[in-house]
Amino acid sequence: MRLFRLSYIRVLFLLMIGLWICNSGNAHPATLSRDSLIDVLHYQFWISLKDSSAEIQAEARIRFIVRKPIQACPLDFDIASTTDATGMHVDEVRYQQETLSYTTSPAQIELHFPRLLSPGDTAEVTIRYHGRPADGLIIGKNMFGEHTYFGDNWPARAHDWLPVHDHPSDKATVDFFVEAPCHDQVIANGRLMERTNLRNGYMLTHWRESVPIPTKVMVIGVAPFAVQYLQPVNSVPIESWVYPENKSQGFLDFSVAPAIVKYFDSLLGPFPYEKLANVQSTTRYGGMENASCIFYDERLISGKQQITLTLAHEIGHQWFGDCVTETDWPHIWLSEAFATFMSEAFAEHAFGKDSLLHILAHDRKLILHYDSLHQTPVINYHARNPEQLLNPDSYQKGAYVLQMLKNMIGDSLFWKGMRTYVQHYRNQNASTEDFIHIMEQVSHRSLEVFFRQWLYRAVNPVLSWYWKYDTIQKTLMLHITQLQPGEAFELPVEIQAWDQKGDSHLFSIHLHQKQQDFTMPCKFLPRRVSLDPTGKILMEQFEQTPADKHKQ
Ligand SMILES: [Zn+2]
Structure with missing residues (x-):
């Protein structure tokens, strides 16, 4: 599901709600395993x-x-x-x-x-x-005072x-x-x-x-509706169900659905269900990925196409969460992070690379701030209920891990792995280990260190670094220290150095120790040096400026 975009305040609010649910006498049992x-x-x-x-x-x-x-x-x-x-x-x-x-x-x-x-x-x-x-079937009045019934089963x-x-x-x-x-x-x-x-x-x-689905996405919705039948994608009907009072706005907001389904079909294989209906509703979530009939918060409809990435997130869930379902709640990132990642993929496809970079820059700040307050890994076996797992680790950090995996093994192998995973576990359940196993098979390499450090450790890398230039040897030297507690992260990192004219040169280094020195041939005295210039790695970094930076 989608909780709108998480702001710091909303994260804190969610945590308070989580605590309240934990402490409430009416809390649902935390069925974290069965x-x-x-x-x-x-x-x-x-x-x-x-x-x-x-x-x-x-x-x-x-x-x-x-x-x-x-x-x-x-x-x-x-x-x-x-x-x-x-x-x-x-x-x-x-x-x-x-x-x-x-x-x-x-x-x-x-x-x-x-x-x-x-x-x-x-x-x-x-x-x-x-x-x-x-609870579960929400019976009441919608924003226009009409009597409505909407299933809202998660978790x-x-x-x-x-x-x-x-x-x-x-x-x-x-x-x-x-x-x-x-x-x-x-x-x-x-x-x-x-x-x-x-x-x-x-x-x-x-x-x-006719396709097996989990109970969390098994629903009905009953209301006066205006229904529009859009262009089918690969013979799958696509429909918009909105309140008649804001029909034109709703039809416009949902009209992007065929383009999203078409793009995801091309990346992941066929849409898993008999039809797709995007439905205006009274769900408590921004969007809820009910299988083949996604419910959206009624107040999100504006007619300004501001919920395109929410649609992409929920439509992404049809493959991840609905079609391939996590075996248990600690593996919720297989649902939420994958849907978040698919919305990022659509943002890049529809709005360009800068749009993706903007999202990732926002998410990096959010994740690092959240993790500075909560020392929990993405795979969290200690949450007391599924609601506690609705946090930036399960959504944004998991999606960032997928971005880093894609950068590391390349687009072609990455998408081959995603398709293989969907095909192999279609309409079944999968665990994180199942996903790792598929990715290792497809990429023909061990990904054990990569996933262990990013999914099972509660900390992110913190790098302190400085550079020096040797004018005699014509070499650029870097000294990098990993400050985070515990062992070193293994990180492929790009270094970009700019000359006086503004041209730049890109170097690649591989970090695997808490302290490392690198020396690279460089024909010019850099005007500026940047470590991980495009934010490919989820980390904090501090550039030091020692007095002896330029060795003459
Ligand atoms: Zn979601």
Whole structure:
């Protein structure tokens, strides 16, 4: 998802929110890892929405395969207590045409089967329920006062309105059958299968997602919409769903989507889903990458095409996060950093190299400032909940690491690696180690040091350096010290030296020790010397100016 562009103040605000969530008695469980008893294959949800009511009537059919011998199986589900105004009430559970017994706790329903189920068995259960969702399905009024319903499941809020295995490692196909008032339209994941006027003021809409997706991006959106059908890209329909009140602005803002999909198709391989809808919504995030129906904060629509890079980020997620999903939350950079990187790739493609350099300069400051306050690595196993991982390490630093990897192995091998990774883990889950392994195979080199220092260390390089010129030997000498705590970083660094006329010469050096001296032949006395002039390396640097800089 996208949290608008992170400012320092917003970072601090997010951390406060993170702490609040940690400390709140109503916090969602920090399911940072899960030992699965089952693997859900398919969900079929029937959702009935009554006009102007906050209550839903629903039925869920869940087909799953058994992973470990079980007689009881828990599913995540927000169960209402007798005193709660919100939460779900279970009406009936059925299995093989029989009523099935179950027990409930505040965040789970446990199904009790009449016999032991063995690994490899498949089973289907039906749960009929009703209630007012406390979260997950946001029911309320949009900015124009219209009654709307929008799923907003990240990270594990699907179980506030759907009985599910609410973890990114369990991907499943899904059908949504939604009965909603005729004046609304319904968007959801996948392909539109049916729209029938029920002649009682309600419309039945059926969407089917035939590609397995995680529950965090499994949603419906119900509102009065204006819908525009754009030019398909490689036969994939592309649609804009916006509120009728700001139709022209919304259609204009979303009209860039085909160009983004076309560019990403060329880099990564085919778009993973049956269609792409960009949807104006009441999501709490700037953008939320729901598979094949991305939701954007309603207030972002301006008609000035100011959200093009937000679109690029969310569309990038369709490959990274949705199609190839992180195995667990500590690997969230495989989702957020990759989407951030794809938006940077589109910025360079559409607006030029300077646009990318501008973004990277901004991000470098943001990351270094954040990391000066928080000593956490990109792969952070100690976060107490997924929300804590929504920080510049997971977004901007991870994307910077991908930029450095691309610089190191070259564009051609880098994109070959990205395509291979998507192809290999298409519609499955992947870990950071899986990505590293693919990149090593494609580039035929060990990347162990590179990824260890950038993803698993909490510090960034800090360089102190000075240069001298030997007029007799005609050599440029550099002395570089790595000041950061711990071992030295291995860094390929460019040195640029300018002569008196303003022409420059580029040198390449390789840092691997805490203190190093370099001597390079240089025919002119430099007017100026710059270390890493285009900011390719994520680091802080200080140029010293010793009195003996010019040895005569
Ligand atoms: Zn994102």
